[in-house]
Amino acid sequence: MNIFEALRMSHQLQRALADQLVATSGDSAERQRLFRDLRRELAAHETAEERCFYVPLMEHDAAVDASRHGIAEHHEMDEMVEELMDLEMSSPAWLTKARALHHKLHHHLDEEEQKFFQLAGKVLSAAQKTALAKEYEAEFTTQRVQA
Numbered sequence: 001m002n003i004f005e006a007l008r009m010s011h012q013l014q015r016a017l018a019d020q021l022v023a024t025s026g027d028s029a030e031r032q033r034l035f036r037d038l039r040r041e042l043a044a045h046e047t048a049e050e051r052c053f054y055v056p057l058m059e060h061d062a063a064v065d066a067s068r069h070g071i072a073e074h075h076e077m078d079e080m081v082e083e084l085m086d087l088e089m090s091s092p093a094w095l096t097k098a099r100a101l102h103h104k105l106h107h108h109l110d111e112e113e114q115k116f117f118q119l120a121g122k123v124l125s126a127a128q129k130t131a132l133a134k135e136y137e138a139e140f141t142t143q144r145v146q147a
Contacts, residue, residue: 001130001133001137002126002129002130002132002133003052003053003120003124003129003130003132003133003136004113004117004120004121004129005133006133006136006137006140007045007049007053007112007117007136008113010041010045010049010140011109011112011113013041014038014041014042014045014105014109015105015106015109017034017037017038017041018038018101018102018105018106019102020034021034021035021038021098021102022095022098022099022102025095026089026090027088027089027090028089031089032089035084035089035098039081040144041144042077042078042081042105043078043143044140044143044144044146045140045143046074046077046078047139047143048136048139048140048142048143049070049074049136050070050071050074051135051139052132052135052136052139053120053132053136054067054070054071055067056124056128056132057120057123057124060123062119062122062123063119063120063123066115066116066119070108070112070116073104073107073108073111074108076104077101077104077105077108080097080100080101080104081101083097084097084098084101
């Protein structure tokens with residue numbers, strides 16, 4: 001497995017959780033569970049991805065700006081999650097914010113997969129792609145246990 005395959009696996013789960021979350025209504029057990037699971041997945045993925053993908057890519061001049069952009073979008077999504085935590089799940093404002101997070105998440109993941117992965121593919125060797133996948137998976141597992 002290479003780093004792109006490892007990241008896509010988490011991306012698929014994030015998309016599924018976000019899609020299911022915005023289809024819920026009210027302060028239901030299902031909404032609470034999906035939001036908890038999405039928060040956990042996002043937190044573990046972001047930390048592992050930044051440490052094991054973005055940081056190594058910053059060693060390449062061609063990837064610095066894209067790495068910074070990705071990290072900035074992680075921060076934006078973290079802030080959206082925090083705002084959701086402060087709202088009543090049954091309020092219309094909560095669903096509006098959840099939909100905004102859903103949109104931002106899909107945008108971010110699509111941008112990574114369609115643009116950033118291609119850039120990273122040009123600057124990383126095959127050995128680096130495999131090594132980074134192993135590092136990412138280990139860090140992701142550690143982060144999920146802590147979340």
